[in-house]
Amino acid sequence: MLFRPFSPRRPETAGGRRRKRTTVCAGVLLASVTGLLSAGALHSAPADAATSPAKTAASSAGAHTPAGSPAPVHPQGRTRVTAAVLDLDGTGREPTVHGADTRYDTASIVKVDILAAVLLQAQDAGRPLTAPERAHADAMIRHSDNAAATALWRQIGGARGLEAANKRLGLTATKGGPGLLWGLTQTTARDQIRLLRAVFDTVPAGHAGAPALRADSRQYIRMLMTRIDKDQAWGVSAAAASGWALKNGWLQRTTTGLWDINSIGQITVNKHRYLVAVLSDGSTSMKDGIALVQGAARNAVRSVSGH
Incomplete structure (x- = not known):
């Protein structure tokens, strides 16, 4: 299930x-x-x-933005939010985007992308994940463990490895963070929908548009995204009617004191599966950022589903 x-x-x-x-x-x-x-x-x-x-x-x-970081710094009080939604059971293959589809810090939502890269590399080597890799993956996705993410980030080759994997996954606007700063990876809401399609799409292998990840690899990521810690059950899941799988990210920039709050995942509304990505920055507190993201998710899904 x-x-x-x-x-x-x-x-x-x-x-x-x-x-x-x-x-x-x-x-x-x-x-x-x-x-x-x-x-x-x-x-x-x-x-x-x-x-x-x-x-x-x-x-x-x-925690300060490093010199040369691509992450933007916004004046106090200038909150941004962008939401993208794709009806996975509909006929369209492009998401509906609400807001400017510009780049945001990923914070911990990049952990899904990191795991996808790990799985692609294992597929290329013709092997399953090792026990340590599975332990890191479980901690990284379910508990949002940062040390586990750093270990896998190093393993895939950092930003270069992430971007090489993303070319195969169909992402076109995601730039890996500098050095070990994987949380400062930059992405767009539309690109996060592309990542979610690579995980949740059901196009059979061998068909045009089939995901680069094998079915068992996609199933593994989906399973972890349904078993996250209870205190992280917020974000795009607020728009769900019957079920969800998600990963959230939260990051306070000490250069401004403001928060990046992001959420990506699949939800189910009236038996339709929707891929949803909401990215935001500039919130004055984590609580305000969560409320902003959840409201944007509900409005975006309602505009597409009519419910």
Whole structure:
């Protein structure tokens, strides 16, 4: 069974998670040092993550936009949001896009793309994923673990490996983040729909337009996207009627204090499967960004589905 019902449970905020972990260490942050240096911002962390005050300072330094980064910096209060929707059971193959289809930071939604690249490389080598690769994939998608993402990012060859895979997956506007800063990968909502098509499309192998990923590889990604942690059950799933599979990303830019909040996935409405990608930046809090993304997802799906 690929999907599970959307839970209306309100997502936990970053502050809520820290309060829960005060018994571990007063210096606990949302992400490990490796994750912060990789993503350039705060992401969810594995349950056992803890950092010392010295590491906290290093993490904060890593959260700033690096010199030469392609990521845009926007003035305070200038929020942007773009939503793209494709009816996977309809006749069209191009998404409906609401808002300017310009590039945004991916934050952790790039983890789906990273896993797709890992699977393509394994396919090329004629082998299944190893046990360590599966462990990293599970942690990266289900728990949004940053250390696991960094390990797989290194394995695929960083931005160069991601972009090589994306050529085969049909993405045309996604640029990998510099160095280990995979969270600063740049993408568009339309390109994220292309990625979702590569994962969720059902065109048989050998047919024109068939995905580069094998059926078992696509099934593996879909399975992980239906089993994410409960506190991450927000985003495009807010527009679902009966089932969803998703990956979210959240990142606070310390150069501005503003938040990038993104969500991608497949939802089901009236027995139709919709691929939905919502990208945003400039929110003054994670809570506001989530509300913005969920509202944009609902409106975009309603405009296409009529419900």
